[in-house]
Amino acid sequence: MFRGLPIIHHSPFFVGGVIALNLSGLKFGGVFSGFKRRLSSISPVRDVIVYPLPEDSHVLRDYWVCEPYARVVVAEDVSGEVKYYVLEEPLTFLERGILDRVVSFIVRERDPPKGDVDKVKFVVSEAEALMSKYRRLRPPSEDSKRKILYYVARELAGFGVIHPLMLDPNIEDISCNGVGVPIYVYHRDFESLPTNIVFLDEDALDNFIIRLSHLAGKHVSSANPVVDATLPGKHRLAATFMREVSNFGSSFCIRKFRENPFSIVELISMGTVNEWIAAYLWLIVENKMSVMVLGGTGAGKTTMLNAILSLVRPELKLVTVEETAEINIPHENWVSFVSREELEFSGVKARSIRLFDLVKTSLRYRPDYLIVGEIxxxxxxxxxxxxxxxxxxxxxxxxxxxxxxxxRLTSPPMNISKVYLPLMNVWLHIERMTDFKIGGHKSVRRVRSIWELNSDGEEVLVAEWVPEGFFNVNFEDSFILGRISRKTGFSMDELISEIDVRAKYLRNLLSRGVLSHRSVAEAVRNYYKSYVGGVHLLKVKPHGGG
Incomplete structure (x- = not known):
C-alpha cells in the first residue's frame, strides 16, 4: 500500500496567523491569513518531493499517524540504511484539482474566523459547503471526500508536507538542513533518521520558513533572519531564513513538545530510573530539598524534571519560570511564567522580560518550590x-x-560562589545513549549518577547506573537523608525502610498499568490520604487503589 512513483508537491499553500485545534481526535496547528498575496505568485515548479517506499525494503516498523490517510514506515534499504517514510494516501488527478480549487476559494473568498473558533472545523465546514454547492467540486465518492478534507485541514490548518511528522508521537525533533537533502527526524526508538521528504526549491523552503514563523506569531525576513519561537502545541522552533546566516539557505529545527509528559512510573518502565531511585526522589521533594537535573541536549532533562514534579505534594505551591513553556504538570497550585523578547507597538518599544526578572518576581508569590526551566x-x-x-x-x-x-556555575555569567552550591541538595545526571544489550538501534535514556553535596561542598554518590544494565544505590551514606532524619526525628534505617515502601508502591502502580502523568499524580495524592491519623512516614499504609 502507498508504494509507487514519488509524489511531487507543487508550491504548498502558505498561510499565516496562529491556531492550534482538533479534528476527529487529532490535533492540528495551523494558520489562516496572509495567504492571498502569495497565491498569485505560485509557480509550477517541483517544490517538494516525497519518495516512495522501495519494494525491496525490509520493514522495521509500520504504524498509522492518521488512519486511514497517513502512515509511517521505518525501513532498511538494500544498502543497510534505515529511513523514515511518510506514506500518505495519494490524491487522484481529479481529487487534486478539487482540492486546489476548494483551498483557493476558501483563501480568496473567506475571512479568517475571529475569536475562539476551531479553525480546523471552520475550514472543513467551508470545504464541505463548497462541495455541496458546486457540482464541479463534488468528489466522486464519500471516501474521496473524506480524503480531500484531510488534505484541506493539513494545508490550511496544519503543517503542510511535514504534518504527518508532527502527528507522530514517536518523533522528538524534525530538522531540515537545506534544499536537496532529506528532512531528518529523531525517532524515540531509532534515533536520527533521514525521511523521504526533500525540498527541491529554495523559494519553496523560504516560504515554508515564513509559514512556520507566522505559526509561531513571529516575523522573519532578511533583516531578521533568525527565529527562536514556540509553535502551536508548544513545539519549539529554531529557524534561519535564506542565505543570510547559512551557506545552505533556509533551515529549521522543530523540537516537539510531548503533550502528555512521561510520568515517573513510565520512566521506571523504560529503565531510565528504578523504583528505589524514584522513591528516593519522592522523599526528597516531599521534604522540600532542591534538585538540579544535568545533561546534554536532548538527554531528557525536562522530561525528568516533569516526572519529579508529579511527586510533589498536592498542597505545595509551585512557580515555574521558563524561556519556552515546556513544563507540564497536573498540579492545581501552580503559577507559570514565560520570558518575553523586546516588542514594538506602533513605534513604541516594550522592554523584554528576562528570566532574571521573572525569578525575582516569583519570590513575591511565596512558592514552596521555585522551578527554573534551565539556568x-x-x-x-x-x-x-x-x-x-x-x-x-x-x-x-x-x-x-x-x-x-x-x-559553569562558578564562572561568568552565573558567578555562583562555591559556598552556595550545597544549597542545591541533589544533582542528577541523565544521558541519552544506545543500549546495545537491547538492540543496536534502540536509543535509551538513563540516569547515570545522582550526587549530593554536603555542607563542605563534598560529593556523595548515592546512585549510579552501570553498563551491565542495573543501578547501584547507596542510601546509607546519604547526607540529605541524614538532614531529613534530623528534621523529622526518624532514623536513617526508618527512612530507608520508607523508601522501600514507596518503591514497592511505585512498582505496584507499574504492574497495574497506572502510567499516565495525571494518574500517577493522583496515586501520589492517594498515598498521602492513607496516612493513619496523619502520622508521617512510617505509619503509611501502601494504598491499594492508586
Missing part, C-alpha cells in the same frame, strides 16, 4: 538566593557531569 545566566544567582532563604528549588542545566556543572 544559563544571571537568573542562577537569584535562584540560589531563593534556596538560601528556605524555598525549595529545581532546575536543569547543560552539563555532562557534576564537575562541569560546578565549573
Amino acid at each position: 544559563r545566566g544571571e537568573e542562577a544567582y537569584v535562584l540560589f538566593q531563593a534556596l538560601a532563604t528556605g524555598h525549595g528549588g529545581m532546575s536543569t542545566m547543560h552539563a555532562d557531569s557534576l564537575d562541569y556543572a560546578v565549573k
Whole structure:
C-alpha cells in the first residue's frame, strides 16, 4: 500500500496567523491569513518531493499517524540504511484539482474566523459547503471526500508536507538542513533518521520558513533572519531564513513538545530510573530539598524534571519560570511564567522580560518550590538566593557531569560562589545513549549518577547506573537523608525502610498499568490520604487503589 512513483508537491499553500485545534481526535496547528498575496505568485515548479517506499525494503516498523490517510514506515534499504517514510494516501488527478480549487476559494473568498473558533472545523465546514454547492467540486465518492478534507485541514490548518511528522508521537525533533537533502527526524526508538521528504526549491523552503514563523506569531525576513519561537502545541522552533546566516539557505529545527509528559512510573518502565531511585526522589521533594537535573541536549532533562514534579505534594505551591513553556504538570497550585523578547507597538518599544526578572518576581508569590526551566545566566544567582532563604528549588542545566556543572556555575555569567552550591541538595545526571544489550538501534535514556553535596561542598554518590544494565544505590551514606532524619526525628534505617515502601508502591502502580502523568499524580495524592491519623512516614499504609 502507498508504494509507487514519488509524489511531487507543487508550491504548498502558505498561510499565516496562529491556531492550534482538533479534528476527529487529532490535533492540528495551523494558520489562516496572509495567504492571498502569495497565491498569485505560485509557480509550477517541483517544490517538494516525497519518495516512495522501495519494494525491496525490509520493514522495521509500520504504524498509522492518521488512519486511514497517513502512515509511517521505518525501513532498511538494500544498502543497510534505515529511513523514515511518510506514506500518505495519494490524491487522484481529479481529487487534486478539487482540492486546489476548494483551498483557493476558501483563501480568496473567506475571512479568517475571529475569536475562539476551531479553525480546523471552520475550514472543513467551508470545504464541505463548497462541495455541496458546486457540482464541479463534488468528489466522486464519500471516501474521496473524506480524503480531500484531510488534505484541506493539513494545508490550511496544519503543517503542510511535514504534518504527518508532527502527528507522530514517536518523533522528538524534525530538522531540515537545506534544499536537496532529506528532512531528518529523531525517532524515540531509532534515533536520527533521514525521511523521504526533500525540498527541491529554495523559494519553496523560504516560504515554508515564513509559514512556520507566522505559526509561531513571529516575523522573519532578511533583516531578521533568525527565529527562536514556540509553535502551536508548544513545539519549539529554531529557524534561519535564506542565505543570510547559512551557506545552505533556509533551515529549521522543530523540537516537539510531548503533550502528555512521561510520568515517573513510565520512566521506571523504560529503565531510565528504578523504583528505589524514584522513591528516593519522592522523599526528597516531599521534604522540600532542591534538585538540579544535568545533561546534554536532548538527554531528557525536562522530561525528568516533569516526572519529579508529579511527586510533589498536592498542597505545595509551585512557580515555574521558563524561556519556552515546556513544563507540564497536573498540579492545581501552580503559577507559570514565560520570558518575553523586546516588542514594538506602533513605534513604541516594550522592554523584554528576562528570566532574571521573572525569578525575582516569583519570590513575591511565596512558592514552596521555585522551578527554573534551565539556568544559563544571571537568573542562577537569584535562584540560589531563593534556596538560601528556605524555598525549595529545581532546575536543569547543560552539563555532562557534576564537575562541569560546578565549573559553569562558578564562572561568568552565573558567578555562583562555591559556598552556595550545597544549597542545591541533589544533582542528577541523565544521558541519552544506545543500549546495545537491547538492540543496536534502540536509543535509551538513563540516569547515570545522582550526587549530593554536603555542607563542605563534598560529593556523595548515592546512585549510579552501570553498563551491565542495573543501578547501584547507596542510601546509607546519604547526607540529605541524614538532614531529613534530623528534621523529622526518624532514623536513617526508618527512612530507608520508607523508601522501600514507596518503591514497592511505585512498582505496584507499574504492574497495574497506572502510567499516565495525571494518574500517577493522583496515586501520589492517594498515598498521602492513607496516612493513619496523619502520622508521617512510617505509619503509611501502601494504598491499594492508586
